[in-house]
Amino acid sequence: MNLFEEIEQAYKRIKNDVYQTPLLYSNWLSDHCNGDVYLKLESEQITGSFKARGSLNKLKWIQEQNINALPVTASTGNHGLGFARACDLLGIKGKVFLPHNAVTSKVKAIRAFDIEIEFHGDDPYTTEMYARKTADKQGWIYISPYNDTQIIAGQGTIGIEMLSHISPPDNLLATVGGGGLISGIGSYLKKQSPDTKIIGCQPENSPEMSVSVQSGEYKEVESKPTLSDGSAGGFERDSITFDLCKKLVDDFILISEDEIAGAIRSMIKHHSKLVEGSAGVAIASLLKHPERFADQTTIIVVCGANISEDKLQSVLCE
Structure with missing residues (x-):
């Protein structure tokens, strides 16, 4: 694989079907760490998240390969929102599996696109396992949100x-x-600039990738509730992203729930930008360790805006 x-x-x-999102210079964060800090605002991407990119690329690739099997996912x-939008844009049939207790606003957002929805189970893991099993049985293509x-x-x-x-x-x-x-970003940047440090940011309540990478082997870690619901949960034991993270990520920073909340509030205060919890994790990582980024140029990926x-x-209210 030449990534x-x-x-x-x-x-x-x-490139013609997604937004080229702003790269915003942040005076606030630059002053905070005495460096130069830019925010890559994927929070302003179509569907409100970077996920629109991967889903669209996968479905266009499927078309190029003349694969006629039904693409499905569970999210x-x-x-799920990026997948639904991509199916709708390309005029192809697809299916999203959702748990019965999915947040109403997210279900409504997915329904805004011409996509089939099926409800099963009461938690994301049960829904995903059912979707995978059904896809295998029916000869459909299950599209992972990351292991692809x-x-x-x-x-x-x-x-x-x-x-x-x-x-x-x-x-x-x-x-x-x-x-x-x-x-994805790390693979591209390391090829162009091997000296760029790639720093992974995770909530303390859901640190499975950092624990696994630092131990050198897959470690299942219990995930606790977190504002960073977009990054919550673990990853598949055989995921290709595990080896990529071991190779690419130079360090990890773990963030508390209070720090995530503070970063969300600070983005509203300083940039009038609404971001979701997973974006707050990356912003909070620089706020937590400003000395590490002094006299350097740093880009923070603000990955999404879809906070419930x-x-x-x-x-x-805190």
């Missing part, structure tokens, strides 16, 4: 956009869940 070439191909596929959040080369390559197109605006940074901060985002109303209320 660098896959990323370049992905960029050609999707209550940004991946074309998904990773689609997320990696963010790196191409970054380097079209500024020289390679000293540091990149990105939140890690399953690892697709940091694997109840989570936003809890953050603002």
